[in-house]
Amino acid sequence: MFYTIYDAIIFEAAKNGMKEEDVKKVLKKKGLTSKDVGLLKNNCTTLLPEELLSIIFIEFGLTKLKIDLMLGNIPKEYEKSYLNNISEIANLLEKEKTEKRKSKKKSKIEFKTDRGKLYHADCLEILPQIQDNMVDLIFADPPFNLKKEYANGRSDDLTISEYINWSKKWLDECVRILKPGGSLYIYNIPKWCVYYATYLNSKLFFQNWIAIDMKNSFPIKDKYTPSHYGLLYFTKGVKAKTFNKQRLPIQTCRHCGGEYKDYGGYKYKMNVLGVNIADVWYDIFPVRNGKNRLYNELSVKLLDRIISFSSNEEDLILDPFGGSGTTYAVAELLNRKWIGIELGDCKVIKNRLLSPEKDKELLKKVNEEKNVLFTKKSIKLRKKNGYWLPKEE
Ligand SMILES: C[S@@+](CC[C@H](N)C(=O)[O-])C[C@H]1O[C@@H](n2cnc3c(N)ncnc32)[C@H](O)[C@@H]1O
Structure with a gap:
């Protein structure tokens, strides 16, 4: 499967013995700037004129549908016929299946x-x-x-x-x-x-x-x-x-010990484990x-x-x-x-x-610093600055 049109084109071109450098030359000849090639590489092809894309596809023996399939997409308009023919498609693919060999090798x-x-x-x-x-x-x-x-x-x-x-x-x-x-x-x-x-x-x-x-x-x-x-x-x-659920201390300011979030009337009912x-x-x-x-x-x-x-x-x-x-x-x-x-x-x-x-x-x-409502450091700061603490602190 491919994840960019550019990679699909390179794959298709390689079937005819072309290297990536040759593909780039062809793209340039067809009028693509290096910025356009960047768009192809990053799946931003909606920014390229459709005619230009068609010319490129034809050049490499591709069509929009073939590209979609290479990217693993079934276009909406073909979905029904794709699903209706799923057995034939599966048979066709299974014929090609290469036996996945499990390595018997024991690594050191x-x-x-x-x-x-x-x-x-x-x-x-x-x-x-x-x-x-x-x-x-x-x-x-x-x-x-x-x-x-x-x-x-x-x-x-x-x-x-x-x-x-x-x-x-x-x-x-x-x-x-x-x-x-x-x-x-x-x-x-x-x-x-x-x-x-x-x-x-x-x-x-x-x-x-x-x-x-x-x-x-x-x-x-x-x-x-x-x-x-x-x-x-x-x-x-x-x-x-x-x-295994665990709890964390309340997030506090490292300078003054004040809490970032406002726990309002609930602060006195908070779980002492954080x-x-x-x-x-x-x-x-x-x-x-x-x-x-x-x-x-x-x-x-x-x-x-x-x-x-x-x-x-x-x-x-x-x-x-x-x-x-x-x-x-x-x-x-x-x-x-x-x-x-x-x-x-x-x-x-x-x-x-x-x-x-x-x-x-x-x-x-x-x-x-886990399963406590305040870290030791923040307890010190909070005491110093008069912030609330659970009773036993
Ligand atoms: C981001 S680091 C992992 C850092 C690690 N989590 C730590 O805390 O030290 C990724 C590591 O994977 C190794 N690595 C890359 N490809 C690998 C592969 N195919 N098989 C095994 N290790 C690989 C790299 O050498 C690198 O040391």
Whole structure:
């Protein structure tokens, strides 16, 4: 399947031995500017004159209908005949089906603890070796395809179609190996979460799109400043088999301790364990770790929240994109079993798991700041500034 007309054209042209550079030359010859090519690459073709599009399609042996089908769309006017002929279409496609071979290969484990094993490999090599319905919780933080440098030598600059088609492969495996009632969380920028959610909607049950407030966001011309990461939360089946609800302190000003929201007459009746966690998370901060910059380390607090909400002790957790190993480090400390995979260098993960003191310290702090109505710091500030506190404070 393709996700841009440009990618579909490149595919069609390749059948006739044309390379992308040749296609660009043809497009230029037909009158497309580089800005027009940008429109084709970004699915903004409604801005291109229809006649020009028709000329291009004819040049590459395509039609509007063929393009729609290549993008996975059945135009409304063909829907009825498509549905009426579904058996023939299915037969035709099944004839072509290539046997999906399950890899029998056993990959070598790079590092092992009593609770988990880490593979130094491509996740698309390891995931097919895992049995169906095995894993209680999956957390995935893939590369965002933002032309970043990773320690694994792979390109982080794929076309939209390449990136989504690659993602669909590991998503399919995640869906297969997840236990009934198990949870899948995916962390990415909204641009990709939109595609992921659309794809997963036909396979898993959508629970939440959690917005994780970005602390360092930069303005972009002609656009609202992107200032959240998406954290998709899906379950296999309508209900999660595990959802260990926890609470958070009220959000307060770090200078004066005053609460941001007005709880009005309800403040004296509030649960002393804090407030329910909503789907906008303001309290997750980026990890400042110059040395591990290449690994895009996420915070222990984020993984603690996901793991403790959506799994129990001894459950099996999988993260196909290890990075610096935050998921595995937190899984160890929370007594979960885990499977880890990392394509790049695994030294950072191994060292982290061998010396867990820093993560233990971080986790201790995270625990102090949950299931309480106010943090110790905000209690001090509130006392000083005469703000209300629950009776026992
Ligand atoms: C965004 S980072 C994950 C960071 C991680 N969540 C943490 O807290 O440290 C993505 C990682 O996935 C790895 N990666 C990319 N493609 C992969 C693949 N096909 N299989 C396994 N790992 C891959 C990259 O090398 C990178 O370390």
